[in-house]
Amino acid sequence: MSTSDANPARRAARGTGTAAQRSAEHRRRRTRTLAAGVVLYIVLVAVAAVFLLPYYLIARNGLSTPAEITSPEWTLFPAALQWGNIAELFTGAGSQMATGLRNSAVVAVLQTGGQLLVCSLAGYALARIPYRHADAVFYAIVATLMIPAAVTFVPTFVMVSSLGWVSSLRGLVVPMLFSGFTAFLFRQFFLNFPRELEDAARVDGLGYWGTYWRVVVPNSLQFFAAIGLITFIGSWNAFLWPLVIAQDSQAWTVQIVLSTYLTAQTIELQELFAAAMVSVAPLVLVFLFFQRYIVQGVTETGIKG
Amino acid sequence: MLLDRPAWAFWLFAGPFVIGLGVFSYIPILWSVYLSFFEARNTVAPTEFVGLRNYAQMLTSPAFLDSLLTFTLFALFIVPTTFACSLALALLVNQARWAQPLLRSVYFLPAACSYVVAALIWKLSIFNGVRFGLANTVLGWFGGDTVAWLSVTDPPWYWLVLVTLRLWLQVGFYMLIFLAGLQRIPKVLYEAAYVDGARKGWTTLRHITLPQLRTTSAAVLLLNLVAAYQAFDEFYNVLGSDGAYPPYARPPLVFLYYTALGSGQDFGRGTAGAVILALLIAIVTLIQGRLLGFGRDRT
Numbered sequence: 363m364s365t366s367d368a369n370p371a372r373r374a375a376r377g378t379g380t381a382a383q384r385s386a387e388h389r390r391r392r393t394r395t396l397a398a399g400v401v402l403y404i405v406l407v408a409v410a411a412v413f414l415l416p417y418y419l420i421a422r423n424g425l426s427t428p429a430e431i432t433s434p435e436w437t438l439f440p441a442a443l444q445w446g447n448i449a450e451l452f453t454g455a456g457s458q459m460a461t462g463l464r465n466s467a468v469v470a471v472l473q474t475g476g477q478l479l480v481c482s483l484a485g486y487a488l489a490r491i492p493y494r495h496a497d498a499v500f501y502a503i504v505a506t507l508m509i510p511a512a513v514t515f516v517p518t519f520v521m522v523s524s525l526g527w528v529s530s531l532r533g534l535v536v537p538m539l540f541s542g543f544t545a546f547l548f549r550q551f552f553l554n555f556p557r558e559l560e561d562a563a564r565v566d567g568l569g570y571w572g573t574y575w576r577v578v579v580p581n582s583l584q585f586f587a588a589i590g591l592i593t594f595i596g597s598w599n600a601f602l603w604p605l606v607i608a609q610d611s612q613a614w615t616v617q618i619v620l621s622t623y624l625t626a627q628t629i630e631l632q633e634l635f636a637a638a639m640v641s642v643a644p645l646v647l648v649f650l651f652f653q654r655y656i657v658q659g660v661t662e663t664g665i666k667g
Numbered sequence: 668m669l670l671d672r673p674a675w676a677f678w679l680f681a682g683p684f685v686i687g688l689g690v691f692s693y694i695p696i697l698w699s700v701y702l703s704f705f706e707a708r709n710t711v712a713p714t715e716f717v718g719l720r721n722y723a724q725m726l727t728s729p730a731f732l733d734s735l736l737t738f739t740l741f742a743l744f745i746v747p748t749t750f751a752c753s754l755a756l757a758l759l760v761n762q763a764r765w766a767q768p769l770l771r772s773v774y775f776l777p778a779a780c781s782y783v784v785a786a787l788i789w790k791l792s793i794f795n796g797v798r799f800g801l802a803n804t805v806l807g808w809f810g811g812d813t814v815a816w817l818s819v820t821d822p823p824w825y826w827l828v829l830v831t832l833r834l835w836l837q838v839g840f841y842m843l844i845f846l847a848g849l850q851r852i853p854k855v856l857y858e859a860a861y862v863d864g865a866r867k868g869w870t871t872l873r874h875i876t877l878p879q880l881r882t883t884s885a886a887v888l889l890l891n892l893v894a895a896y897q898a899f900d901e902f903y904n905v906l907g908s909d910g911a912y913p914p915y916a917r918p919p920l921v922f923l924y925y926t927a928l929g930s931g932q933d934f935g936r937g938t939a940g941a942v943i944l945a946l947l948i949a950i951v952t953l954i955q956g957r958l959l960g961f962g963r964d965r966t
Contacts, residue, residue, distance in 0.1 A: 402759060434798050
């Protein structure tokens with residue numbers, strides 16, 4: 363700071379003209395921008411620390427001894443990392459954690475794969491196949507977007523229970539496959555797909571089915587990845603539908619297991635946090651590795667939603 | 668080949684989806700409307716037609732009206748704060764020349780967390796109401812007394828717990844949407860303004876940035892409001908304990924859950940409630956869409 367303060371004075375003393383004054387003005391402005399930049403980054407880093415705080419709490423509590431968690435003096439980090447807390451989850455008698463994780467993984471993978479398949483096919487038909495009643499089908503799909511999915515959980519539960527699918531994998535996965543919103547997003551995407559590619563495939567003698575699988579899908583993988591990741595995250599973290607459907611503990615997803623421990627508080631704090639850590643770790647990894655597609659998916663789905 | 672005829676191909680592609688949508692959306696919705704006119708406790712094949720009685724009972728039930736009031740209060744807290752925080756954060760991040768992708772990732776990371784896990788952290792670590800909780804530890808540093816955040820209703824500190832939880836989870840998400848909006852604003856507009864003598868900062872923010880973000884802002888408000896309306900996970904996990912739920916702070920879905928799927932299994936009134944809530948949200952969506960021109964200039 364002192365040099366920039368001194369500079370104009372020195373220049374003025376030398377009695378130089380407007381060019382020097384302008385240069386001094388320029389320097390002063392640059393100092394101000396620099397100061398603003400420092401303040402900006404202080405704010406940004408402080409906010410980042412606040413955003414990471416809950417993750418720190420999960421890790422700290424999950425790897426502490428019970429005494430460290432309940433100590434009146436805040437312990438910043440556990441004296442020794444208690445990895446045993448995690449092992450305890452899987453070996454402890456009556457622990458639901460392993461079942462929950464397995465159920466969540468199966469449900470999330472099937473739901474993501476199934477939804478991508480069914481909804482992308484429908485979206486392609488709506489975007490590209492000339493058919494008399496296509497508009498009617500499209501409006502029937504758009505109409506379902508007006509009703510938020512969560513409000514329909516009672517009707518859908520009534521349906522699923524009369525099919526006898528309560529507490530089953532089918533009940534968890536199948537009703538969630540037919541997302542009007544995902545089909546809509548695929549339609550919008552395929553409307554902008556370059557027609558020349560499809561025309562070339564036609565010339566080569568491929569029908570609709572062949573064109574779709576050999577040309578359209580291989581050229582749309584990035585979009586599939588973006589939508590797939592958003593679906594996977596939503597499915598892994600879903601709570602209301604599994605709570606309604608998975609009534610037997612055999613069908614519990616990891617979120618239901620955590621919620622049961624949490625609301626009943628039947629488990630030691632450090633184990634509860636270790637369980638939370640295990641449940642959130644796969645998604646944090648997914649976020650770190652596929653950031654780009656997820657950001658694309660969010661801006662794509664968020665804006666059009 | 669048969670499948671190359673458009674009509675056949677169309678149904679080959681769209682058939683599974685249309686059947687699924689019929690079975691898991693249309694039939695349940697129509698069935699629900701049907702059930703809502705019947706006395707249907709513990710059954711989905713009722714026989715006793717009661718006309719509009721379920722609707723009348725719902726609309727005059729203090730618990731149902733209370734749930735709408737709870738939602739309104741929650742929305743009044745959460746919608747403006749989320750909007751302001753995510754917009755402010757997007758504006759700041761947009762200015763960051765250095766490490767922007769890293770910062771963006773950090774702010775977006777809470778979205779990886781489920782509401783259940785967030786509820787666990789908030790309820791048992793930050794706001795657990797005893798001395799070793801983080802909030803009380805921090806209060807202690809400044810000589811404050813221990814506050815029982817979740818077990819008192821006067822003052823209703825549980826709102827602070829619920830609002831900060833949701834704020835943490837969703838600010839990064841809406842920040843991304845704002846950031847995408849900001850990066851779509853043509854740079855020329857700012858350059859033209861500077862030539863006209865506008866100063867960087869408040870003037871350009873008010874006259875260029877905010878008007879250009881109109882559609883994005885409308886989308887964020889609407890998404891946020893609909894999300895608040897459907898709040899369930901954090902209420903259930905923060906305030907519920909061992910299958911019981913306090914008589915206050917029940918948002919609509921929590922109320923619906925206990926009516927239709929609780930011990931009563933009252934599908935008649937449960938579905939009537941679902942129909943009312945669906946109509947309400949559809950009306951709000953339409954009105955807000957009309958007022959803010961949501962999505963009109965987007966393809």
